[in-house]
Amino acid sequence: MVAGPSLEWERITAQVMRCRLPFCDVTVGVVHAGGEALVVDTGTTLAEARAVVRDVAALTDCVVRHVVVTHNHFDHVLGHSAFGGAQTFCSAEVVATMADAGESLRADAIRHGADPCEVDDALAALRPPVGAVCDGVVELGDVVVTIAHPGRGHTAHDLIVVVEGGPRTVVFCGDLVEESGDPCIDAQSDLDAWPGTLRRVLAAGGESAVYVPGHGALVDASFLRRQADWLATAASGRGQVGC
Numbered sequence: 001m002v003a004g005p006s007l008e009w010e011r012i013t014a015q016v017m018r019c020r021l022p023f024c025d026v027t028v029g030v031v032h033a034g035g036e037a038l039v040v041d042t043g044t045t046l047a048e049a050r051a052v053v054r055d056v057a058a059l060t061d062c063v064v065r066h067v068v069v070t071h072n073h074f075d076h077v078l079g080h081s082a083f084g085g086a087q088t089f090c091s092a093e094v095v096a097t098m099a100d101a102g103e104s105l106r107a108d109a110i111r112h113g114a115d116p117c118e119v120d121d122a123l124a125a126l127r128p129p130v131g132a133v134c135d136g137v138v139e140l141g142d143v144v145v146t147i148a149h150p151g152r153g154h155t156a157h158d159l160i161v162v163v164e165g166g167p168r169t170v171v172f173c174g175d176l177v178e179e180s181g182d183p184c185i186d187a188q189s190d191l192d193a194w195p196g197t198l199r200r201v202l203a204a205g206g207e208s209a210v211y212v213p214g215h216g217a218l219v220d221a222s223f224l225r226r227q228a229d230w231l232a233t234a235a236s237g238r239g240q241v242g243c
Protein backbone atom coordinates (compact mmCIF):
# COMPACT_ATOMS: atom_id res chain seq x y z
CA MET A 1 0.00 0.00 0.00
CA VAL A 2 1.30 3.47 -0.88
CA ALA A 3 1.13 5.98 1.94
CA GLY A 4 -0.74 9.22 1.25
CA PRO A 5 0.89 12.63 1.29
CA SER A 6 1.99 14.06 4.63
CA LEU A 7 2.03 17.70 3.54
CA GLU A 8 -0.80 19.83 2.15
CA TRP A 9 -0.34 20.50 -1.57
CA GLU A 10 -2.00 23.18 -3.65
CA ARG A 11 -2.51 22.18 -7.27
CA ILE A 12 -1.67 25.07 -9.64
CA THR A 13 -1.73 23.26 -13.00
CA ALA A 14 -1.71 19.59 -13.97
CA GLN A 15 2.10 19.62 -13.78
CA VAL A 16 2.72 22.20 -11.05
CA MET A 17 1.90 22.14 -7.34
CA ARG A 18 3.22 23.75 -4.25
CA CYS A 19 3.18 23.33 -0.49
CA ARG A 20 3.20 26.10 2.11
CA LEU A 21 5.31 24.49 4.82
CA PRO A 22 3.82 25.13 8.27
CA PHE A 23 7.12 26.53 9.57
CA CYS A 24 7.67 30.06 8.20
CA ASP A 25 4.93 29.53 5.57
CA VAL A 26 7.71 28.99 3.05
CA THR A 27 6.71 27.72 -0.39
CA VAL A 28 8.15 24.50 -1.77
CA GLY A 29 7.24 24.14 -5.43
CA VAL A 30 7.13 21.01 -7.57
CA VAL A 31 7.05 20.73 -11.36
CA HIS A 32 6.58 17.17 -12.58
CA ALA A 33 6.23 15.44 -15.93
CA GLY A 34 7.65 12.48 -17.75
CA GLY A 35 8.77 10.69 -14.59
CA GLU A 36 10.99 13.54 -13.38
CA ALA A 37 10.33 16.33 -10.94
CA LEU A 38 11.95 19.67 -10.20
CA VAL A 39 11.66 21.09 -6.68
CA VAL A 40 11.85 24.80 -5.86
CA ASP A 41 13.37 25.48 -2.42
CA THR A 42 14.00 22.93 0.28
CA GLY A 43 12.59 24.09 3.64
CA THR A 44 14.33 24.28 7.00
CA THR A 45 14.51 20.70 8.28
CA LEU A 46 15.31 17.24 6.98
CA ALA A 47 11.88 16.07 8.16
CA GLU A 48 10.20 18.67 5.92
CA ALA A 49 12.44 17.90 2.94
CA ARG A 50 12.06 14.13 3.27
CA ALA A 51 8.28 14.58 3.42
CA VAL A 52 8.52 16.51 0.14
CA VAL A 53 10.47 13.65 -1.48
CA ARG A 54 7.93 11.09 -0.25
CA ASP A 55 4.94 13.16 -1.32
CA VAL A 56 6.35 13.79 -4.79
CA ALA A 57 6.73 10.03 -5.24
CA ALA A 58 3.25 9.29 -3.86
CA LEU A 59 1.38 12.05 -5.71
CA THR A 60 3.22 12.25 -9.03
CA ASP A 61 5.08 8.97 -9.47
CA CYS A 62 8.12 11.13 -10.32
CA VAL A 63 11.64 11.22 -8.94
CA VAL A 64 13.18 14.54 -7.95
CA ARG A 65 15.99 15.08 -10.47
CA HIS A 66 16.41 18.87 -10.20
CA VAL A 67 16.40 21.30 -7.27
CA VAL A 68 16.37 25.08 -7.40
CA VAL A 69 17.44 27.00 -4.30
CA THR A 70 16.20 30.54 -4.89
CA HIS A 71 18.51 32.24 -2.37
CA ASN A 72 20.67 31.59 0.66
CA HIS A 73 18.27 32.07 3.58
CA PHE A 74 17.90 29.21 6.05
CA ASP A 75 14.25 28.40 5.26
CA HIS A 76 15.09 27.79 1.60
CA VAL A 77 18.46 26.05 2.03
CA LEU A 78 18.62 23.75 5.04
CA GLY A 79 16.63 20.83 3.60
CA HIS A 80 18.88 20.55 0.56
CA SER A 81 20.68 17.34 1.55
CA ALA A 82 17.43 15.36 1.35
CA PHE A 83 17.61 15.75 -2.44
CA GLY A 84 21.02 14.12 -2.84
CA GLY A 85 21.73 13.12 -6.42
CA ALA A 86 19.55 15.84 -7.92
CA GLN A 87 21.05 18.54 -10.13
CA THR A 88 21.07 21.83 -8.21
CA PHE A 89 20.41 25.29 -9.63
CA CYS A 90 21.57 28.03 -7.29
CA SER A 91 23.87 31.02 -7.17
CA ALA A 92 27.51 30.96 -6.08
CA GLU A 93 26.34 32.76 -2.91
CA VAL A 94 24.14 29.78 -2.02
CA VAL A 95 27.03 27.36 -2.59
CA ALA A 96 29.27 29.51 -0.38
CA THR A 97 26.61 29.69 2.33
CA MET A 98 26.26 25.92 2.37
CA ALA A 99 30.04 25.54 2.53
CA ASP A 100 30.97 28.20 5.06
CA ALA A 101 28.03 29.86 6.77
CA GLY A 102 26.57 27.13 8.97
CA GLU A 103 26.76 29.28 12.08
CA SER A 104 24.78 32.15 10.60
CA LEU A 105 22.22 29.75 9.09
CA ARG A 106 21.85 28.18 12.53
CA ALA A 107 21.50 31.51 14.30
CA ASP A 108 18.90 32.77 11.82
CA ALA A 109 16.86 29.55 11.97
CA ILE A 110 16.80 29.49 15.77
CA ARG A 111 15.99 33.21 15.93
CA HIS A 112 12.92 32.42 13.82
CA GLY A 113 11.88 29.59 16.16
CA ALA A 114 13.33 26.46 14.54
CA ASP A 115 14.13 23.46 16.74
CA PRO A 116 17.91 23.58 17.45
CA CYS A 117 18.27 19.79 17.21
CA GLU A 118 16.55 19.70 13.82
CA VAL A 119 18.71 22.54 12.59
CA ASP A 120 21.86 20.78 13.77
CA ASP A 121 20.80 17.59 11.97
CA ALA A 122 20.21 19.55 8.76
CA LEU A 123 23.55 21.34 9.06
CA ALA A 124 25.42 18.11 9.74
CA ALA A 125 24.07 16.67 6.48
CA LEU A 126 24.44 19.85 4.41
CA ARG A 127 27.03 19.75 1.61
CA PRO A 128 27.62 22.41 -1.02
CA PRO A 129 26.25 21.09 -4.32
CA VAL A 130 28.79 19.98 -6.89
CA GLY A 131 28.38 21.45 -10.36
CA ALA A 132 25.61 23.85 -9.40
CA VAL A 133 24.65 26.41 -12.04
CA CYS A 134 22.58 29.55 -11.56
CA ASP A 135 20.51 29.49 -14.72
CA GLY A 136 19.32 27.14 -17.41
CA VAL A 137 16.39 25.35 -19.00
CA VAL A 138 14.99 21.99 -17.94
CA GLU A 139 12.53 20.13 -20.14
CA LEU A 140 10.21 17.75 -18.32
CA GLY A 141 8.08 16.15 -21.02
CA ASP A 142 6.25 19.04 -22.70
CA VAL A 143 6.89 21.35 -19.79
CA VAL A 144 9.73 23.85 -20.16
CA VAL A 145 11.23 25.23 -16.96
CA THR A 146 13.52 28.25 -17.14
CA ILE A 147 15.68 29.20 -14.16
CA ALA A 148 16.97 32.78 -14.21
CA HIS A 149 18.34 35.62 -12.10
CA PRO A 150 16.18 38.66 -12.90
CA GLY A 151 18.28 41.11 -10.91
CA ARG A 152 19.03 42.29 -7.40
CA GLY A 153 16.22 42.61 -4.88
CA HIS A 154 15.51 40.59 -1.74
CA THR A 155 19.15 39.50 -2.05
CA ALA A 156 21.76 40.08 -4.75
CA HIS A 157 21.27 36.59 -6.14
CA ASP A 158 17.56 35.59 -6.13
CA LEU A 159 16.51 33.10 -8.79
CA ILE A 160 13.06 32.70 -10.33
CA VAL A 161 11.58 29.62 -11.98
CA VAL A 162 9.28 30.11 -14.99
CA VAL A 163 7.15 27.10 -15.97
CA GLU A 164 5.65 27.10 -19.47
CA GLY A 165 3.83 24.50 -21.49
CA GLY A 166 0.67 24.12 -19.42
CA PRO A 167 -2.59 26.06 -19.63
CA ARG A 168 -1.05 28.93 -17.64
CA THR A 169 2.50 30.07 -17.12
CA VAL A 170 3.57 29.71 -13.49
CA VAL A 171 6.40 31.77 -11.98
CA PHE A 172 8.02 30.81 -8.68
CA CYS A 173 9.35 34.12 -7.39
CA GLY A 174 11.24 33.12 -4.25
CA ASP A 175 11.28 35.94 -1.72
CA LEU A 176 11.33 38.62 -4.42
CA VAL A 177 7.56 38.46 -3.81
CA GLU A 178 5.85 37.94 -0.47
CA GLU A 179 2.11 37.89 0.13
CA SER A 180 1.70 36.86 3.77
CA GLY A 181 3.71 39.83 5.00
CA ASP A 182 5.59 42.82 3.67
CA PRO A 183 8.65 41.99 1.56
CA CYS A 184 11.57 41.17 3.82
CA ILE A 185 14.17 43.93 3.47
CA ASP A 186 17.41 43.27 5.27
CA ALA A 187 21.11 44.04 4.95
CA GLN A 188 21.38 41.74 1.92
CA SER A 189 18.59 43.51 0.03
CA ASP A 190 18.95 46.05 -2.75
CA LEU A 191 15.88 48.20 -2.28
CA ASP A 192 16.71 50.56 -5.16
CA ALA A 193 17.04 47.73 -7.68
CA TRP A 194 14.13 45.63 -6.44
CA PRO A 195 11.21 47.38 -8.26
CA GLY A 196 13.04 47.08 -11.60
CA THR A 197 13.75 43.43 -10.88
CA LEU A 198 10.03 42.83 -10.28
CA ARG A 199 9.27 44.40 -13.65
CA ARG A 200 11.63 41.84 -15.23
CA VAL A 201 9.83 39.04 -13.32
CA LEU A 202 6.56 40.36 -14.79
CA ALA A 203 8.08 40.42 -18.27
CA ALA A 204 9.22 36.82 -17.84
CA GLY A 205 5.78 35.55 -16.81
CA GLY A 206 3.42 37.86 -18.62
CA GLU A 207 0.07 39.34 -17.67
CA SER A 208 -1.85 36.08 -17.27
CA ALA A 209 0.74 34.09 -15.32
CA VAL A 210 0.24 32.72 -11.82
CA TYR A 211 2.95 34.14 -9.55
CA VAL A 212 3.98 32.07 -6.54
CA PRO A 213 5.47 34.07 -3.65
CA GLY A 214 8.18 32.71 -1.39
CA HIS A 215 5.71 33.17 1.46
CA GLY A 216 1.94 33.47 1.10
CA ALA A 217 -0.97 32.93 -1.27
CA LEU A 218 -0.78 32.82 -5.07
CA VAL A 219 -0.86 36.27 -6.67
CA ASP A 220 -1.26 37.85 -10.10
CA ALA A 221 0.54 40.43 -12.20
CA SER A 222 -1.28 43.35 -10.61
CA PHE A 223 -0.04 42.27 -7.17
CA LEU A 224 3.55 42.37 -8.44
CA ARG A 225 3.00 45.89 -9.79
CA ARG A 226 1.61 46.99 -6.41
CA GLN A 227 4.55 45.42 -4.62
CA ALA A 228 6.99 47.14 -6.99
CA ASP A 229 5.28 50.47 -6.23
CA TRP A 230 5.40 49.78 -2.48
CA LEU A 231 9.12 48.97 -2.70
CA ALA A 232 9.79 52.11 -4.74
CA THR A 233 8.00 54.16 -2.07
CA ALA A 234 9.99 52.43 0.66
CA ALA A 235 13.18 53.15 -1.29
CA SER A 236 12.35 56.83 -1.68
CA GLY A 237 11.48 57.21 1.99
CA ARG A 238 13.93 54.61 3.21
CA GLY A 239 10.98 53.30 5.25
CA GLN A 240 11.86 51.00 8.09
CA VAL A 241 10.72 47.57 6.98
CA GLY A 242 11.74 44.46 8.84
CA CYS A 243 11.52 40.73 8.22
Ligand SMILES: [Zn+2]
Pocket residue numbers: 071073154175184
Ligand atom coordinates in the same frame (compact mmCIF):
# COMPACT_ATOMS: atom_id res chain seq x y z
ZN1 LIG B 1 14.62 35.03 2.15
